[in-house]
Amino acid sequence: MNSVKVAINGYGVIGKRVADAVKAQDDMALVGVADVVDDYRIKTAPLLGVPVFAATAEAADRMRAAGIAPAGELEAMLAQADVVVDCTPKKVAAGNKQLYDALRIKSIFQGGESHTLTGHSFVAQANYATALGRDSTRVVSCNTTSILRTLGALKQAQLLKRARGTLIRRASDPWEAHQDGIMNTVVPEKSIPSHQGPDARTVDPDLDVVTIAVKAAHNSSHLHTWWxxxxxxxxxxxxxxxFRAAPRIAFVRTHDGLSALNSTVELMADLGRRRGDMWEVALWEDVLTVDGNQLYYCYQVFNQAIVIPETIDAIRALSGIETDAERSMAKTDRTLGLVRDFLSATDREPDA
Known part of the structure; x- marks a missing residue:
């Protein structure tokens, strides 16, 4: 099987997880990762068998001084790749796109960038087909991904009319909680709707969805409540x-002791998941309530990992190595280990 060659620019929270996921695919080959840092974050890459490139000449000098031997600089990595996944910090990627386009390399960006950067935003179950063969796409944010998975499930079942959701967002990523964060308060976002609802409509324009968001004093993940x-x-x-028929949604239950965000995070570690990741939307089955045509439910979004399966599918779509969304998603979910029910002994792999 011919493998699509993948480069990753940025080896942070998302980049390192994309690297893990690419290595798990038999139809992809990881060329390497590029970054500007020279601390523990990039020093772990060679220990995991990941080739390291310097994003700039200055970064290359700092890496060598720190005892890291880069395999080359960014353009040398890109020259070997068919697709680049840009995982650089928010707003940095827009400048990188000019380089990718000049080198005629297909590119995937993250949800921190605007829809206008690529003109296409991606969630595999919603619009895989429209990404086939494109030069670039944007995998939407963690929260927007969860919205499209859950509302998409209701839409597929012809149950959805309109949706209104409240997002209780984590204050910071765990690794940088010492740098900034929120303590003993909750901060409402300044505008209604918050950006996630309009962002979801860049993928599925037919959704009647409004979101309100607040930022709370925790960093484990996000919580959504929906009417x-x-x-x-x-x-x-x-x-x-x-919800059971839809991909990438897994049930949790309060009577199993999974009554809060921290307990589900602990469960991922107990299950032995790499980096403790949860790629699924964790939806509370025993909280879900239906009253006539009114539905109420809540779920958890593990912001560090939920977009990783989408990114792998986006690589297949842009490169054209798989034209069928369901086949791509099934392969991605099987290789990463997604499930439909975390505590079911018979559901350790998703439906193929």
Whole structure:
């Protein structure tokens, strides 16, 4: 099988996880990762068998001084690649796109960039086909990804009319919580709707969705609460069946002791997941309530990992090595180990 050659620019929270995921695919080959840092974050890469490149000449000098031997600079890495996944900090990637375009390398960006950068935003179950063969796309943010997965499940079941959600966002990524954060307060976002609802419509323009967001004093993950007006009266069992039929949603239950964000994070570690990652939307089955055509539910978004499966699927779509969304998603989910129910002994792999 021919492998698509993948380069990763930025080896931070998302970049290192994309690197892990690319290495797990038999139809992809990791060329290497590039960055500007010379601390523990990039020093772990060679220990994991990941080739390191310097994003700039200055970074190369700092790396060598820190005992890191870069395999080359950014353009040398890109010259070997078919697709680059840009995981650089927010707003940096826009400048990088000019280089990728000049080198005629396909490029994938993260949700911190604007939709206008690529003219296409991506969630695999929603619009895989429209990404086929494109030169670039943008994998939407963690929260927007979760919105499209869950509302997409209801839409697929012809149950969705409109949705209104509240997002309780984590204050910072865990690794940088010592640098900034929020203590003993909750900060509302300044505008309603918050950006996630409009962002979801860049992928699926038909969604009638409004989001409100607040930032809270924790850093484990995000919590969403949703009110949905259904297209008709439905039973709780119908709604649960719609979520069960959708990819990348897994149920949790308060009666299992999974009653808060921290308990689910602990469960991922207990299950032995690499980096303790949760790629699925963790939806509380026993909290979900249906009253006629009114649906109420809540779920958890592990912001560090939820977009990783989407990124792998985006690589396949842009490169054209897989034209069928369901086949790509099934392969991605199988190789990463996604499940439909975290505590089911018979569900250790997703449906193929």
């Amino acid at each position: 949905v007006e259904l297209a008709r009266e439905a039973t709780r069992e119908e709604v649960l069946a719609a």
